[in-house]
Amino acid sequence: QVTLVESGGDSVQAGGSLRLSCVVYGLMYNRYCMGWFRQAPGKEREGVATLNTGGITTYADSVKGRFTISKDNVAATLYLQMNNLKPEDTAMYYCARTTPGLWSPCPSDGGTYTYWGQGTQVTVSS
DSSP states (O other): OEEEEEEOOOEEETTOOEEEEEEEEEOOOSSOEEEEEEEOTTSOOEEEEEEETTOOEEEOTTTTTTEEEEEETTTTEEEEEEOSOOGGGOEEEEEEEOSSOOOSSOOOOGGGOOEEOOOEEEEEEO
16 A cells, blocks of 8 residues: 655745645555646646656646756655746645556556546745
8 A cells, every 4th residue: 555645735826835745655566657746726737747666757738947856765755946937836735656567658548547646736926
């Protein structure tokens, strides 16, 4: 069983920064994908950033150059550093992980991911 617990969401003004964390509890595998997804009210879930065990990353066009995904294997934690936040970044952010497998790069489609956290809210005001 794998459990993901996100934290770090907050309310900030446009131009501010936040760092989201996602602690992974449970079995760790050699090969898998992890990702950050977000969903705003009335909108579909979208992939924000992904990272595979080889260090290959992907980013949504809307966050390229502003967000950075990373992980600390020792701490079993996935991070999302978000800089220059915009009001359109307001959403519930979720981290997710796949079952064991090799994808390069990782898919940005949330349907591929099996394990999900409960989400952390990010609100950006103008």
